[in-house]
Amino acid sequence: MIETPPLVDQYCHGVLRTELGLGTFEAHLGRGDGPPAPGTTFFDTQTGFAVRRWCPPLLGLEPHCPPARYLARRRELGVIEAGRRLLRATGISTYLVDTGLPGDLTGPPELAAAGAAEAHEIVRLELLAEQVADTSGTVESFLANLAESVHGAAAGAVAFASVAGARHGCALAPEPPGAGEVRGAAARWLAAREVGGQLSDPVLLRHLLWIAVASGLPLQLHAGSGDPQSYVGEFARATAGLGTDVVLLHGYPYHRHAAHLAGVFPHVYADLGPALVRTGARAASLLAEVLELAPFGKLLFSSGAHGLPELHVVGAHLFREALGRVLGGWVAEGAWSRGDADRVAGLIAAGNARRVYGLAAA
Amino acid sequence: MIETPPLVDQYCHGVLRTELGLGTFEAHLGRGDGPPAPGTTFFDTQTGFAVRRWCPPLLGLEPHCPPARYLARRRELGVIEAGRRLLRATGISTYLVDTGLPGDLTGPPELAAAGAAEAHEIVRLELLAEQVADTSGTVESFLANLAESVHGAAAGAVAFASVAGARHGCALAPEPPGAGEVRGAAARWLAAREVGGQLSDPVLLRHLLWIAVASGLPLQLHAGSGDPQSYVGEFARATAGLGTDVVLLHGYPYHRHAAHLAGVFPHVYADLGPALVRTGARAASLLAEVLELAPFGKLLFSSGAHGLPELHVVGAHLFREALGRVLGGWVAEGAWSRGDADRVAGLIAAGNARRVYGLAAA
């Protein structure tokens, strides 16, 4: 009923290059670090059921077929051919790819080729800082290289992403740390750090965020736990009017709060993705909740997919179906006009992302 | 399907007396202080779409007509005639009007005349204190005049409203501040203050709240950010049994928590208004969520409208439609009896407010 243009997936990761067994595949459906509880399986989740609904038909099987049968067919086709079939059925024309997760994942060009789409890179700030630390000998060189790396990355990427809020909530304290404070923190971190060590120092996380803000590139923030009004609100207030857009990722179950912030601050945007993929049959209800307070020009589709092309498929299908059901329902009951509904669908599906990230029109 | 009596709008403001251009009108649809983000408009919100749905037909236009056409028609009629037509189509028979916002707004008598309704005043405590400070020379006279002003206001008003929770969450600390503490805070505030300066000192905000509690008039509290259980809960516990009712305003997205508090404390009530106006096509879902935990005798309709009579219209129409859909649905599936549904509709629409504010029966 509701028309949507080809989608811009404003936040996702690459897909695994290796053949997957049932256990590895299942692990990507869960949300914690560990295995499922004894007697349970991650296939028994909304994500698992959504994968079984949408993906088997794309590989020639009936919907909801047993996981083992699906995995067997996937291996029969091979990881490359299965990936191509799945990605090309998403209706996504542009992927924005966070390249900051470990694992044997396809990069943007490879994802673009497999999906017959465009792809652009999102640079994850903390990984950048960790890589700079691996190759810098002194505090001075680390800080200089860090500034230069962020600057250099900004030239080739469409956005920065940060997990500062998730790693250390108060990393989003409202103002940039002082130079002396940064030097001290860098010295302590570099001294204690082994090669590959994670950045979780709140002062350095803040410093990094503010270098990124200065670049002018949109900044994507992963939600931490808890109400984002308390910790993102301050950061939003501090960065208002500086000309850098802030995109809130992964808001659920605080998605209504993220939508609220997108309504209050002109430079704050809200992401839809994982809220849909994680809730499956409930995706339309989630979309409707986000559409309560988020201005329609401030909401961005994403799949949030990581590792499995099945998750790109599910993200895109759930989104289009949810949009059709929610906006179509409002048109049917006279609350919205048909023209407005199609226009808003286009904004959330692609138009807003094209404007925010400066992508060429489709 | 569901019968509702004429509404009591238990919390709103007056409407602007001046002719409005497209930009000024649009600004009243947004929620932040600033302009919309580049490339977006506040008309692309649930509130904007709801205004375009309900208001054009009241001025002789088709629903969902373009904003510029609606504004042209509004100017053609003139602000007074447009206001009369809109307000008289709300079905609201009684307005309770918070007079504490700045701007060229109609007061209660003017709003009553325009809407062919009754109107009563709600006095905003912080503004009262700021006005007293403007005319008091010493700490002693300030504190004496403050007590007298609150006492005097209580004689003519139906309720007090406070933004203490929104300005300073811990202003709702559970007990009244000591006399010495109050004198010290007053001295500091008066010394530092210029004429017209806002009150945000937590000690004085608390002092003011407790003077108001002593008056016995219902006290309306604007929600701050964050879970009200943490900061309103303590205040509710401290004021239980004192004989003063507390009405929680603007709860969204914590409206379920406000409803919970209304269920736990006999003297706590929950407001519906802005949750409906802000969410438009989702108003029925919001109403249903509030009706989960709020006892049906503890919930009060309001529009929360400010500046535009269109917002009074939208508040009233969304409320009646939501009530019909939610309660009508429960009757249709056998969960509620028809008689109970009509009775509860009457309570939320008007009966509860008439009881709490001591208004004469319609």
Place this chain on the structure above:
Amino acid sequence: MIETPPLVDQYCHGVLRTELGLGTFEAHLGRGDGPPAPGTTFFDTQTGFAVRRWCPPLLGLEPHCPPARYLARRRELGVIEAGRRLLRATGISTYLVDTGLPGDLTGPPELAAAGAAEAHEIVRLELLAEQVADTSGTVESFLANLAESVHGAAAGAVAFASVAGARHGCALAPEPPGAGEVRGAAARWLAAREVGGQLSDPVLLRHLLWIAVASGLPLQLHAGSGDPQSYVGEFARATAGLGTDVVLLHGYPYHRHAAHLAGVFPHVYADLGPALVRTGARAASLLAEVLELAPFGKLLFSSGAHGLPELHVVGAHLFREALGRVLGGWVAEGAWSRGDADRVAGLIAAGNARRVYGLAAA
């Protein structure tokens, strides 16, 4: 539409042995400690309307009959016969009964006999500690007796329940307190305490939780106020991998957060009960929200009923109806397969509880 096996009610209390007047009955429908607000009644709540919907037909009256008529019929039958009729209409085959609330309540064997069902005991930790304190002369004997009592209770009970989180949020600090800290807290508490005095010391509450964790029996935690991610999250992290399951009770309005934790931690489970009984006509919406993030093997039905067998009835009926509507709806729209829906219904209704509490198959 959706098949459910006989239910395991994984958390409830006994029913009152005495005949009830209208006022006492009404008091059990409210959620606070006090009476309803002037001019209101606890019958005007979702719970009150749900009781009037489901229970009168079980005693030979029409649905939604007036409360006074229902109570008269209840007294006519007598408390024992009314209780038998109500409990035997629940479809519950196994009750897990928290025996830690005061009042003239039936214990597990009596509840089992009245309901023609099985019943097992859940031991409330804080009451156990208070009883031990009543009979221990010294700090040494108190601590020794406490350990022994928990150990002894573990042999006969199916689970422990704790209200530590509700009494003192930081009682769920992540690690067990040190031995010296425990002795000091015990000395202070015992010295200050009168017979029957409640345990609310956070150090002793923590100590008690960790003795219970060591027993290996599932531990049911009552939610406090506020987001459980902040205070339960730490405890969950600290107890991960120890082999003891943690079941989160009473999550509403943070039920989505509880479901999130059940998805992240293998040993954490989420309870459904009071969220359904308290929200009545909205039970299906609540169930759907919990089913967004909770893995289907991690969710457990309960009634949370206390005092009135009507609440066991309402819990069971609302649950089955909600399950039929939500899962049946997903099957009808193709999101879930019919076989999966029946299987998941069986898990939540009984299978998960049988696995977690080691109950024999039905």
